[in-house]
Amino acid sequence: MTTFHSGQTVWLETAGERCEILELIGAGNRGQVYRASFSGQEFALKWYSPGHLIEQQHAVIDLLIEKGPPSDRFLWPMDTALCQGVPGFGCLMPLREPGFRSLADLMNREIDPDFRTLTHAGMELADSFL
DSSP, X not given: OOXXXXXXXXXXXXXXXEEEEEEEEEEOSSEEEXXXXXXXXXXXXXXXXXXXXXXXXXXXXXXXXXXXXXXXXXXXXXXXXXXXXXXXXXXXXXXXXXXOOOHHHHHTXXXXXOHHHHHHHHHHHHHHHO
C-alpha cells in the first residue's frame, strides 16, 4: 500500500503544477484519500494503488475529467496526479463538506436522521438517477 507523508508533493498532469499532501483522511482496498493543498485551497487527493486494471482506470478518470460533472452536486475528479517513484496514480477532487455522512452510514444505521432529512435524501437520490 502506498503511503504519502505530510509535505510530500505530487504532480498534477493537467495543471502542470505540484500539489502538497497534508494528511491521510481515509484508506480502503483500492487506495487512500489525502487532504491536499493546491493553489491555496484544500482538496481531496484520491490515490489508486496499482492493480491489473490501473491503465484502464486512469483512462476512465481522464474521460470523466474531460466530460465534467453532470451537476454541481457531484464530487467529480478535477485533475490526475503522478508521483515519481510511487506506483499508481491519483485524482484531485473537491473535499466533502464538513458533517457529510454517507448513504452507507444510513444503511448501516450509524445515523438516525429525521423524516424530513430522509425525504430530502430520497428526492436527491431519485433526481441524481434521473
